[in-house]
Amino acid sequence: MSPRSRRSYDQYCSAARALDLVGDRWTLLIVRELLAGPRRYTDLHADLPGVSTDVLASRLKDMEQGGLATRRRLPPPGAVFVYELTARGRDLLPVLQALGAWGEAELGERRPTDAVRAHWFALPLLRAIEGPGLLEVRLEEGVFHLHAGAAQGPVYGDGPAPGEPDARLVLDSATATAIAGGRLRLADAVRAGHADLSGDGPLAKELRDGPTA
Amino acid sequence: MSPRSRRSYDQYCSAARALDLVGDRWTLLIVRELLAGPRRYTDLHADLPGVSTDVLASRLKDMEQGGLATRRRLPPPGAVFVYELTARGRDLLPVLQALGAWGEAELGERRPTDAVRAHWFALPLLRAIEGPGLLEVRLEEGVFHLHAGAAQGPVYGDGPAPGEPDARLVLDSATATAIAGGRLRLADAVRAGHADLSGDGPLAKELRDGPTA
DNA sequence: CGGCATCCGTGACGATACTG
DNA sequence: CAGTATCGTCACGGATGCCG
Numbered sequence A, B: 001m002s003p004r005s006r007r008s009y010d011q012y013c014s015a016a017r018a019l020d021l022v023g024d025r026w027t028l029l030i031v032r033e034l035l036a037g038p039r040r041y042t043d044l045h046a047d048l049p050g051v052s053t054d055v056l057a058s059r060l061k062d063m064e065q066g067g068l069a070t071r072r073r074l075p076p077p078g079a080v081f082v083y084e085l086t087a088r089g090r091d092l093l094p095v096l097q098a099l100g101a102w103g104e105a106e107l108g109e110r111r112p113t114d115a116v117r118a119h120w121f122a123l124p125l126l127r128a129i130e131g132p133g134l135l136e137v138r139l140e141e142g143v144f145h146l147h148a149g150a151a152q153g154p155v156y157g158d159g160p161a162p163g164e165p166d167a168r169l170v171l172d173s174a175t176a177t178a179i180a181g182g183r184l185r186l187a188d189a190v191r192a193g194h195a196d197l198s199g200d201g202p203l204a205k206e207l208r209d210g211p212t213a
Numbered sequence C: 001c002g003g004c005a006t007c008c009g010t011g012a013c014g015a016t017a018c019t020g
Numbered sequence D: 001c002a003g004t005a006t007c008g009t010c011a012c013g014g015a016t017g018c019c020g
Helices: A014-022 A027-034 A041-047 A053-065 A093-107 A118-127 A173-180 A186-191 A202-209 B014-022 B027-034 B041-047 B053-065 B093-107 B118-127 B173-180 B186-191 B202-209
Strands: A069-073 A081-085 A133-139 A142-148 A156-158 A167-171 A195-198 B069-073 B081-085 B133-139 B142-148 B156-158 B167-171 B195-198
Touching (some): A014 B027, A014 B093, A014 B118, A027 A041, A027 A053, A027 A081, A027 A093, A027 B014, A041 A053, A053 A069, A093 A118, A093 B014, A118 A133, A118 A156, A118 B014, A133 A202, A167 A202, A173 A186, A186 A202, A195 A202, B027 B041, B027 B081, B041 B053, B118 B142, B118 B156, B133 B202, B167 B173, B167 B202, B186 B202
Parallel strands (some): A133 A167
Antiparallel strands (some): A069 A081, A133 A142, B069 B081, B133 B142, B142 B156
């Protein structure tokens, strides 16, 4: 734990200050998980293979103290604790987007040792969509949904869309990988028939026709 | 050192891959320093108070191996080694900008323990300028220059501008701090007389009139 | 003197075991 | 389920030494 003050770079620079709060190992990946909405400790631990229990608990405590997340008890029955990003924490989305955009070039093919979760494809997909609208995405690894263009609330979430989505997308692994790696654009995949799109609203139209430009 | 492979999150996610390369302590701050152009080991060590000599050497080696930076010997006389960002390394600018934008809210007033360097104000100023053009900035802490809107080459640099700048700016500490902290916009500071601007080209006009919108 | 390499004490990290 | 406890290992920070 950290009785008084956590380790700081002690530099009068906003980037260094940001790293004081989110520069520790695992912190930004926990933010990535929590962008999918409230999660339980056990879920976080399951979707962050390699993190030890004490480090996860310590990071969550630091994030609470730093104003990035809150711990809340769900109403009974099932009175479990969930962790949830604050608005300040959700503001880290551009940081993760910038990191993800830069990291696409390093992604390459999936290594045998690489873990995968369905909702990890949410960030790259989100960068390819203007929205607004609710999109449900079905991969072989699982199902998740995107709140494209959402100004508040969770940006994406695990499982089927809560309510009727504006569009549904079904992708095979190779296509999802190519999009995540930046080698294929979503609209092109849809047009080429590598992705199955259903829906007829404006969001489905954007996905079919590519970005409005 | 790292004989075989550096520590990885082993996640098939571009953000995690990015953190594999730049997530270690000090790495992104070294990138921030190198965005100012080629620097010697000793200069880096001087502008990164708190970093130990072996960690700095190790990070530089990792960054070389990761394709972020190169080590080059300057032509004699003064045949010293300098470290320089590759194009890939310079592509991290949006990451530092996103981190810096988020961190502005944490900056507040300068703490007694905080180190300051003049060119650390380059990143927040750069976000306020569209450019293109060469701007020389004079603070109490020192002088630096910005290549606003530059598509390649160093984004900013220590010391006076190399050649005649398109505009010159003189700021006092309070004004620079307020701009860095996001509480004051550059154009407003200029208009209110808190910043002394000279020059009559398009860049000076932009700084006087605010962003073209 | 600049550019590291080495040594050492401390703390962070990762794995496992255990507890309310 | 949600952590805490324990422990071995490694990374970090500080100092010092070496070598051109």
